[in-house]
Each structure stands twice: as structure tokens, then as C-alpha cells.
Amino acid sequence: MASETTESTGPATRGRFYTEDTQFIVFQAENVLHRVPRFALVKHSEMFRDMFQLPQPGQADDGSESGVSSSVEGSSDENPIRIPECFTSFEFESLLEFIYPTGKSKTLSQEQLLAALKLAIYWQMDDVISNIEDYIARLELTPEEKLLLGKKYKIQKLLEEGFFYFISPVVYQPSLQDAENLGWDTIGQILLTRERLMTRLTAVSTSLIDL
Known part of the structure; x- marks a missing residue:
């Protein structure tokens, strides 16, 4: 840049x-x-x-020229x-x-x-x-690049793609370096969204077992 x-x-x-x-x-x-x-x-x-x-x-x-003026x-x-x-x-x-x-x-x-x-x-x-x-x-951007660029320029598609990568508990575990790069507010949103998602998935799996 x-x-x-x-x-x-x-x-x-x-x-x-x-x-x-x-x-x-x-x-x-x-x-x-x-x-x-x-x-x-x-x-x-x-x-x-x-x-x-x-x-x-x-x-x-009316916009017509009456003479070119410097x-x-x-x-x-x-x-x-x-x-x-x-x-x-x-x-x-x-x-x-x-x-x-x-x-x-x-x-x-x-x-x-x-x-x-x-x-x-x-x-x-x-x-x-x-x-x-x-x-x-x-x-070809990394998930972190997508999230950072999405935040900076308010590009919704990049925000979504980057964010959904980071809320996966299997793929991603946050580090202090991530917090410095992405910001603590973004890490907090990722962890909160992941927790809510896992709670919903657990509820759905439990209901399926009971069928």
C-alpha cells in the first residue's frame, strides 16, 4: 500500500x-x-x-462558454x-x-x-x-488479509469469508499475535460468535439423538 x-x-x-x-x-x-x-x-x-x-x-x-478563463x-x-x-x-x-x-x-x-x-x-x-x-x-488472500481488508474498507464479502474461517474451533485457536494484528475487539467477536454457534450446534445434535 x-x-x-x-x-x-x-x-x-x-x-x-x-x-x-x-x-x-x-x-x-x-x-x-x-x-x-x-x-x-x-x-x-x-x-x-x-x-x-x-x-x-x-x-x-446556461453553461455556454463566453470565453475561456484561466x-x-x-x-x-x-x-x-x-x-x-x-x-x-x-x-x-x-x-x-x-x-x-x-x-x-x-x-x-x-x-x-x-x-x-x-x-x-x-x-x-x-x-x-x-x-x-x-x-x-x-x-488469493489469507483469511487474516480478508478480515483486515474487509474491516478497513468495509468489504462485506471479505469480512464474511475471513470471519467464518476464524470461528471454526477446529481450524483456529487465537494467539496474542492475532490479537495484535486483528484487534482485541475482533478476537472478542470471533470467540463470542464461535461460542454461540457451538451452543446451537450442541442443542441441534441433542435433539437429533432424542429422535
């Missing part, structure tokens, strides 16, 4: 998602500029849809839409790889998928979140 970014310093350079098309919008993530088409952002995010529908300097109230946020390298500093350029590029169809979009690594998911959650891209979760669920 990419580390948290620090404050940007030095002049911004043009990244691989920068294009000369003047109809595109300019973003800056860390010190990297990206000029990308609006269509996917508007399609997947209500936040961007609302942003781009607002009248901008140089536009009439004061419009995202209109130029000098006035880009700045990605919050808690997100990295790698995370932004990973999201772009996913939402703009390319040959690589469907072969993203686990690190890229999680990076893209982080920004998709921030921008409330519900359909993108669902699609990324589907790809993550197909990865």
Missing part, C-alpha cells in the same frame, strides 16, 4: 495521464499533473457531477484541481487506470486496486467501489 504523502515541494511535472486535449480537466496529485476527460468522473461521482454543473468564470448561466479551477497547469494531500499520485493514477478503459485496467495489482478504492470511497463512486470490491474478492 502506498504511504501517506507529505507536503508537495518543487515544480510540478507532467505525468502519464496528462494529455494536450483542451477539453480535458487538469488535476494535480502531489507534484504530478494529469489532464483527463471529465466523462468518467461525472459518470461515476455525484460530487464531480455537481462540481462541473456549477457556472464557472467565463461561462454564462481562473477556472482545472483549466490549466497553473490552476489545477488539487487532490487532497492525504492522497498520493499513485492512488490517483490507480483510480484513473480503473475508470478509464484500457488493456491494463482489468489486470491491476492488489496494491493498485486498494489505492483506487481509497479515492473511490472518498469521492463516493458507488459503482466503482462495487466493481473494485469484486476484483479484490477474487484475489
